[in-house]
Amino acid sequence: MNVLSIVLGSDPAGISSGMARAFDHHGGGWSLRSMVTNVNYIQYDQDVEWNAQTAAELWQAADVVHLHHGFVSADRMVRGFAGRRFNHKPYVVEHHGQQFREEPRGHLNELRGRGAIGAASTLDLYLDGQGELEWTPAPVDVERMQAMKQPATDRLLICHAPTNREIKSTQELLDAVKRLQDDGFAVDLDLIERVPWAECLQRKAKADIYFDQVILGYGCNALEAWAMGIPVVAGAADDTLDEMERRFGHLPFYHATPETIYDALKELVESPELRKRYGQIGLDYVRKYHDEPVVVEQLKGLYQRALDEAPKTQTPSP
Numbered sequence: 186m187n188v189l190s191i192v193l194g195s196d197p198a199g200i201s202s203g204m205a206r207a208f209d210h211h212g213g214g215w216s217l218r219s220m221v222t223n224v225n226y227i228q229y230d231q232d233v234e235w236n237a238q239t240a241a242e243l244w245q246a247a248d249v250v251h252l253h254h255g256f257v258s259a260d261r262m263v264r265g266f267a268g269r270r271f272n273h274k275p276y277v278v279e280h281h282g283q284q285f286r287e288e289p290r291g292h293l294n295e296l297r298g299r300g301a302i303g304a305a306s307t308l309d310l311y312l313d314g315q316g317e318l319e320w321t322p323a324p325v326d327v328e329r330m331q332a333m334k335q336p337a338t339d340r341l342l343i344c345h346a347p348t349n350r351e352i353k354s355t356q357e358l359l360d361a362v363k364r365l366q367d368d369g370f371a372v373d374l375d376l377i378e379r380v381p382w383a384e385c386l387q388r389k390a391k392a393d394i395y396f397d398q399v400i401l402g403y404g405c406n407a408l409e410a411w412a413m414g415i416p417v418v419a420g421a422a423d424d425t426l427d428e429m430e431r432r433f434g435h436l437p438f439y440h441a442t443p444e445t446i447y448d449a450l451k452e453l454v455e456s457p458e459l460r461k462r463y464g465q466i467g468l469d470y471v472r473k474y475h476d477e478p479v480v481v482e483q484l485k486g487l488y489q490r491a492l493d494e495a496p497k498t499q500t501p502s503p
Contacts, residue, residue, distance in 0.1 A: 411467030
């Protein structure tokens with residue numbers, strides 16, 4: 186089966202290009218190509234460089250199209266792209282963030298109306314989908330991340346890589362780290378911002394603790410840290426925490442709220458055993474749910490379902 190993953194804009198957390206790598210490694214004869222129209226400062230690895238003619242050819246060859254954020258890119262292609270017109274395809278439509286949170290009902294209505302399979306990359310969005318979205322874990326190359334981890338040093342290092350300081354509770358983290366330092370703890374903070382993904386990974390690999398976010402649950406930065414065996418401090422809304430407990434039997438991260446960041450960090454800083462335990466919990470979790478071969482098999486099931494259930498009006502053109 187041929188799948189085209191297409192993003193009109195920048196690659197959300199590198200997920201689309203990560204899917205292409207995962208299928209290259211573990212697809213077993215299935216092909217997934219990824220194209221994004223915009224490469225920003227993060228510079229995630231590109232699969233196929235954006236070109237209108239190439240996009241049109243990949244669209245025509247695809248059995249299933251995996252859209253990110255919604256139908257804008259699909260409608261643009263179908264209206265006439267690179268001087269050619271195409272029928273709609275069987276779709277998997279994956280949502281990643283604020284666009285869906287702001288208007289979930291509208292997006293769900295669109296999925297129903299077009300006969301598409303809906304998906305969400307995070308559990309809070311999955312819950313907002315009210316049973317109409319599949320949770321599609323982001324793929325991680327665990328072995329690659331394991332090989333990058335750097336040995337510990339005498340001073341503990343906390344890393345944090347926010348793209349939005351307000352959403353990620355960055356100021357609360359800065360205040361907590363300063364308080365730890367004022368209290369005499371030998372701890373440093375590496376605040377990783379506006380650097381390419383490759384540099385972010387290299388710096389993250391030196392961390393003893395990774396602070397992700399404490400409002401919306403964990404993101405791809407946490408997945409990379411877990412794959413390196415680094416304990417993660419994170420938090421989420423109560424319904425998301427309950428869903429994690431129901432699905433996994435435990436939380437994969439060391440839990441904190443905006444008010445308890447200092448306490449959570451202090452407990453980890455003071456206890457090497459606790460850091461080791463939560464580093465292993467996170468590594469086991471990411472291997473079970475986010476490792477490339479696991480995600481590839483889940484996506485294959487979604488793509489086959491999209492093909493089997495697609496309305497006949499969306500059958501690919503001959």
